[in-house]
Amino acid sequence: MEPVIRVENLVKRYASRELGRRAAAFTAVDSVSFSILPGSTLALVGESGSGKSSVALCLACLEPVTSGQIWFDGRDVAALSERESRAVRPKLQIVFQDPATSLNPRWTVGEIVAEPLLVKGRVANRERRERAAQGLERVGLGAEYLERRPAELSGGQRQRVAIARALILEPKLLILDEVLSALDCSIQGQIANLLVELQRALGLAYLFITHDLRMAAHLADEIAVMSRGKIVEQGAVETILRGARCAETQNLLGASLVDRETEAVRER
Amino acid sequence: MSTRSRLIICVLVLGALHLGVACAGFFAPYDPATQDREHPYAPPMWLHFLDAHRGIHLRPFAYAQESQTGSFDEYEENRARVIPVRFFVSGAPYRVLGVLPLRLHLFGADVPVYLLGTDGYGRDLLSRILFGGQVSLLAGLIGAGLTLSIGLCIGAAAGFWGGWKDEVLMRVAELFLALPWIYLLFAMRAFLPLAVPPVKAFLLVVVVIGAVGWARPARMVRGIVLSAKERNFVRAARGFGATGGYLLRRHILPETANVVLTQAAVLVPQFVLAEMTLSFLGLGVPEPLPSWGNLLASLQHYNVLVSYWWMYLPALAMVPFFLGYLVLASLLQGSSRATKIEVASAGV
Amino acid sequence: MMRFLLRRLGHAAFLLLGVSVLAFAFSTLAPGNYFDEMRLNPQISAERLSALRADYQVDRPMAVRYARWAVALLHGDLGFSFAYNTPVAPMLWTRARNTLLLTGTATVLVWMLALPLGVWSAEKRGRPADVALSWATAVLLIVPDLALALGLLVLAVRSGWLPTGGMVSVGFDGFSAGQKIRDLVLHLVLPVTVLVASALPVLLRHVRAAVAEALEASFLRAAEGHGISRRRLLYRYALPAAAHPLIALFGFSLGALLSGSLLAEVVMSWPGLGPFLLEGILARDLYVVIGGVLLSTLFLVAGNFAADLLLYWADPRIRAEAAER
Numbered sequence: 001m002e003p004v005i006r007v008e009n010l011v012k013r014y015a016s017r018e019l020g021r022r023a024a025a026f027t028a029v030d031s032v033s034f035s036i037l038p039g040s041t042l043a044l045v046g047e048s049g050s051g052k053s054s055v056a057l058c059l060a061c062l063e064p065v066t067s068g069q070i071w072f073d074g075r076d077v078a079a080l081s082e083r084e085s086r087a088v089r090p091k092l093q094i095v096f097q098d099p100a101t102s103l104n105p106r107w108t109v110g111e112i113v114a115e116p117l118l119v120k121g122r123v124a125n126r127e128r129r130e131r132a133a134q135g136l137e138r139v140g141l142g143a144e145y146l147e148r149r150p151a152e153l154s155g156g157q158r159q160r161v162a163i164a165r166a167l168i169l170e171p172k173l174l175i176l177d178e179v180l181s182a183l184d185c186s187i188q189g190q191i192a193n194l195l196v197e198l199q200r201a202l203g204l205a206y207l208f209i210t211h212d213l214r215m216a217a218h219l220a221d222e223i224a225v226m227s228r229g230k231i232v233e234q235g236a237v238e239t240i241l242r243g244a245r246c247a248e249t250q251n252l253l254g255a256s257l258v259d260r261e262t263e264a265v266r267e268r
Numbered sequence: 269m270s271t272r273s274r275l276i277i278c279v280l281v282l283g284a285l286h287l288g289v290a291c292a293g294f295f296a297p298y299d300p301a302t303q304d305r306e307h308p309y310a311p312p313m314w315l316h317f318l319d320a321h322r323g324i325h326l327r328p329f330a331y332a333q334e335s336q337t338g339s340f341d342e343y344e345e346n347r348a349r350v351i352p353v354r355f356f357v358s359g360a361p362y363r364v365l366g367v368l369p370l371r372l373h374l375f376g377a378d379v380p381v382y383l384l385g386t387d388g389y390g391r392d393l394l395s396r397i398l399f400g401g402q403v404s405l406l407a408g409l410i411g412a413g414l415t416l417s418i419g420l421c422i423g424a425a426a427g428f429w430g431g432w433k434d435e436v437l438m439r440v441a442e443l444f445l446a447l448p449w450i451y452l453l454f455a456m457r458a459f460l461p462l463a464v465p466p467v468k469a470f471l472l473v474v475v476v477i478g479a480v481g482w483a484r485p486a487r488m489v490r491g492i493v494l495s496a497k498e499r500n501f502v503r504a505a506r507g508f509g510a511t512g513g514y515l516l517r518r519h520i521l522p523e524t525a526n527v528v529l530t531q532a533a534v535l536v537p538q539f540v541l542a543e544m545t546l547s548f549l550g551l552g553v554p555e556p557l558p559s560w561g562n563l564l565a566s567l568q569h570y571n572v573l574v575s576y577w578w579m580y581l582p583a584l585a586m587v588p589f590f591l592g593y594l595v596l597a598s599l600l601q602g603s604s605r606a607t608k609i610e611v612a613s614a615g616v
Numbered sequence: 617m618m619r620f621l622l623r624r625l626g627h628a629a630f631l632l633l634g635v636s637v638l639a640f641a642f643s644t645l646a647p648g649n650y651f652d653e654m655r656l657n658p659q660i661s662a663e664r665l666s667a668l669r670a671d672y673q674v675d676r677p678m679a680v681r682y683a684r685w686a687v688a689l690l691h692g693d694l695g696f697s698f699a700y701n702t703p704v705a706p707m708l709w710t711r712a713r714n715t716l717l718l719t720g721t722a723t724v725l726v727w728m729l730a731l732p733l734g735v736w737s738a739e740k741r742g743r744p745a746d747v748a749l750s751w752a753t754a755v756l757l758i759v760p761d762l763a764l765a766l767g768l769l770v771l772a773v774r775s776g777w778l779p780t781g782g783m784v785s786v787g788f789d790g791f792s793a794g795q796k797i798r799d800l801v802l803h804l805v806l807p808v809t810v811l812v813a814s815a816l817p818v819l820l821r822h823v824r825a826a827v828a829e830a831l832e833a834s835f836l837r838a839a840e841g842h843g844i845s846r847r848r849l850l851y852r853y854a855l856p857a858a859a860h861p862l863i864a865l866f867g868f869s870l871g872a873l874l875s876g877s878l879l880a881e882v883v884m885s886w887p888g889l890g891p892f893l894l895e896g897i898l899a900r901d902l903y904v905v906i907g908g909v910l911l912s913t914l915f916l917v918a919g920n921f922a923a924d925l926l927l928y929w930a931d932p933r934i935r936a937e938a939a940e941r
């Protein structure tokens with residue numbers, strides 16, 4: 001089957017400039033390659049600062065790519081200009097970690113969810129409202145939330161709104177950048193289940209970014225482990241979990257084991 | 269009282285003050301240019317309710333002033349000649365807001381009454397202060413609007429595009445801040461024509477005032493735009509294909525609203541004062557168009573300064589407006605101290 | 617240290633250069649050519665005019681003229697006053713000295729008032745004394761400078777307590793040294809009062825805010841708990857902690873006072889840059905205007921540079937940052 005997205009040798013460097021002087025560029029992503037099949041999930045795990053968000057931003061055309069190719073929808077997205085990429089972007093949506101900052105606090109939930117339609121233009125107000133209500137229903141929120149503002153929602157509800165907004169243009173690929181990290185454990189489970197349901201219903205592909213290997217194992221078909229900008233290990237979930245060869249992966253595994261143990265202790 | 273209700277009261281009071289000046293023709297008994305050569309430098313007349321025989325009048329009245337023989341500016345109240353004041357009378361024609369022609373005045377009398385005295389040409393000072401307020405306040409309001417538009421555009425452009433454009437714009441802003449601002453104002457004015465008709469002079473003054481102060485608001489707006497454009501909801505909007513114009517209009521510029529409003533409350537009185545200063549020094553709006561500044565210009569003559577205290581009154585006309593704007597600015601400004609410093613610094 | 621100094625100096629030089637270019641460009645590009653207007657001026661003969669035209673090379677491109685002018689400027693030549701028919705520089709220097717005397721005195725006075733008052737009201741914040749003071753500053757804040765200057769002038773004229781114009785009395789040159797100083801001080805009182813009264817309220821509010829914030833800081837609360845005396849706490853700890861914003865305020869106060877002095881000088885006929893500039897504008901005396909503007913910029917830039925140095929000396933963080941580079 002043809003993959004939804006195929007990333008080849010992606011490199012991202014940040015040129016940090018200070019007072020006009022050019023400091024040495026910092027390589028955040030170093031020749032990363034992967035692909036995702038329709039309806040499947042790739043989990044990108046790695047410790048903080050390993051370059052996961054940078055990959056996500058590059059894929060979503062939100063940061064210019066230094067080199068490499070991103071094949072999506074039959075085109076190399078990395079080579080597109082800002083103007084050209086506007087046509088591609090709706091098909092590949094990103095959801096951010098902290099729903100508190102990814103929703104404009106001045107807008108109502110209805111406006112937020114329907115914003116992609118507003119940007120697209122030529123959609124009547126009435127229809128926007130209806131589709132916003134449908135979108136909210138899809139993520140388990142009733143129409144009574146349409147008039148609320150983000151400040152009046154809980155963290156989990158905000159993340160649902162963000163997901164509803166990402167889905168309203170019917171994308172093929174959803175990039176989920178640590179969408180669960182800012183949430184409580186029980187809410188994490190609910191949102192994770194919602195994501196699984198949505199994937200089944202809509203046939204979406206996910207790039208699921210996390211540093212929680214356990215959650216990755218729960219949601220993903222395949223796992224890629226990142227460390228210092230490179231993918232150090234990649235494979236099906238079982239292989240990675242059982243035969244982790246890299247120290248980094250073992251560290252991550254250990255971290256989630258420790259998590260589980262402390263939780264267990266807390267529960268007692 | 270909550271901040272919100274205080275804000276509403278403040279805006280209402282300020283609005284009423286401005287409305288009063290906008291309807292100057294109604295409150296002013298005379299045309300500001302009408303001269304009364306019989307009564308130069310007539311002192312203010314008091315309104316009385318009690319007459320010399322302790323009789324109470326429900327209708328206020330004034331005593332006629334008669335110039336003393338042999339002197340051109342000394343007057344004596346003639347207690348025998350009572351001038352009753354009438355309300356809602358028809359008088360000199362005027363236009364409300366420059367369009368609606370009317371003749372209705374709040375008060376008037378058969379013989380001229382000068383509640384705040386007259387100037388050297390016998391023009392009614394009350395009327396001149398009211399009409400002068402139109403000129404000065406309009407200059408302040410348009411000037412502030414202009415400055416904020418320039419500041420908003422430049423600040424938004426610098427913050428949004430970044431890179432060398434940002435660098436260049438902010439360097440230019442620094443240049444504008446390196447001059448003491450009154451000197452900058454004067455320098456700008458200096459290189460423009462001096463002897464021009466009143467309306468053109470007014471426009472010149474407005475443009476100069478508006479062009480001088482943009483640097484500080486531009487820097488503030490840039491700061492806000494810089495932080496707003498990194499917000500995730502802006503990124504998300506870019507993610508579904510929003511253009512730069514859309515992002516600015518819908519997400520980024522609304523963030524600057526608070527600062528822009530506060531700046532407006534700070535800049536309007538500052539610019540009214542700038543107009544007053546320019547006109548006072550003969551670089552602004554010329555006679556016969558009255559403005560709060562050129563009304564005071566006669567005080568540069570020693571004899572006017574010492575002999576006719578009421579000529580000083582136009583200087584005080586600004587005070588209630590200053591008070592209103594000061595309260596407004598302090599209510600509008602956020603709680604963070606950084607903005608306070610910026611806001612207050614812009615006030616000088 | 618050297619690097620920091622050089623950077624700030626470079627910045628100051630950039631500002632001066634930029635303002636000179638701006639002033640020059642604006643003067644040439646503005647409608648109405650000075651030399652055209654001069655033809656109408658009976659004080660200037662036709663030969664003089666053509667000599668000036670040749671001297672200033674009005675027909676050459678602007679960049680060339682600016683370069684010539686800038687080179688002359690570096691030699692202390694500020695151009696020629698058409699109205700006075702003499703070089704501008706000597707006249708400008710005496711005027712600038714007078715302005716400096718006025719604003720300098722006002723700056724010192726306003727800070728001597730604002731610092732203790734600000735610290736005092738920050739300590740008593742929220743109490744009646746502080747509220748009363750803030751009302752008093754609000755009153756000063758809402759009276760326009762122009763009204764204040766004119767009002768004080770009326771008062772002085774009517775009462776006859778103070779001299780009301782100029783910088784010295786008639787016959788100043790014949791006075792003894794003591795009399796001279798007395799006379800100068802008496803003449804200073806009025807304009808300095810106007811300047812102080814117009815700059816004090818804003819400055820006082822800033823000082824109060826800065827010190828109040830420092831007092832709220834946790835380390836000072838801890839020090840208070842240790843039983844350090846109130847006075848010592850205020851002046852040894854809170855004031856230095858507030859040094860950064862206060863020094864930044866210094867440049868700003870200087871700008872405000874320079875701006876304010878223009879009006880005060882004109883109203884009180886103090887022979888400083890203000891009236892000179894005004895005369896220059898009204899007489900369309902190009903080089904007087906440019907010179908006056910440049911000098912006022914020089915004052916402000918120099919003041920800000922001094923503030924930078926103070927900041928460097930007072931704030932260890934900046935010193936550390938400068939050392940890193």
Ligand SMILES: Nc1ncnc2c1ncn2[C@@H]1O[C@H](COP(=O)(O)OP(=O)(O)OP(=O)(O)O)[C@@H](O)[C@H]1O
Binds near residue numbers: 026046047
């Ligand atoms: N705009 C930027 N400019 C310069 N450096 C950046 C920029 N954004 C990220 N970096 C650097 O790139 C590296 C990777 O950052 P990235 O945000 O991709 O990490 P991450 O894996 O998502 O971390 P986390 O799990 O904490 O979100 C970091 O060292 C970061 O400091």
Ligand SMILES: [Mg+2]
Binds near residue numbers: 052053054178
């Ligand atoms: Mg990240």
